[in-house]
Amino acid sequence: MSAASSNQPVDTSRTIELLHSPLKMFGVLVAGVLMTSLSLVFVLPVFPELGSDPVTHAIGIVGTLFFGLCTIMIVRQWFTLEAVITISPAGLRDVRVAREFVPWSAIERLSTWTLQGQSILVVAVAPEVESRLTLTRTARWTRGANRKLGADGLCITAHGLKLDFASLAALVHAYAAAYGAPAARTAPLPD
16 A cells, blocks of 8 residues: 555545554564574573573573564464554554554644664654553553654554555544644654
């Protein structure tokens, strides 16, 4: 889907549900399994000379736990059949961030943040609305760190979805403009 590349207006009266791309998720799963396996090499006595250094062994344990957990989360997401992102007249919802919809009227700012080559849509929500959201564990854990890195808002990516970032951002901006989000008056579309 490439809403950003077409010059046709977006029909903002309908609800759009964005699902995972099985092919993209498979690629991420393979990367997770490879990184977990590589980390295990430093923990298990496969190469005894690597495991004898306590620092290398500790890095292997941390890597195994981190990448193993990421891989489990990927597998869990793969078997989730619900929409990852829902864009509707009622608002915006990304189940990776929160279960509830963020109403368009509560979105104060939309911006693009780039981290390690990945574009991220930063949705700044009115504090009283954000405090009522049931943020996912990942969103809660990363919220403060992202703020310190310059992304002060809820972070939404097209990672693993069936469309690219520019299309996602174009859809969100179109709905924000159609439903009077304060963000629509100040935020330009990403390049």
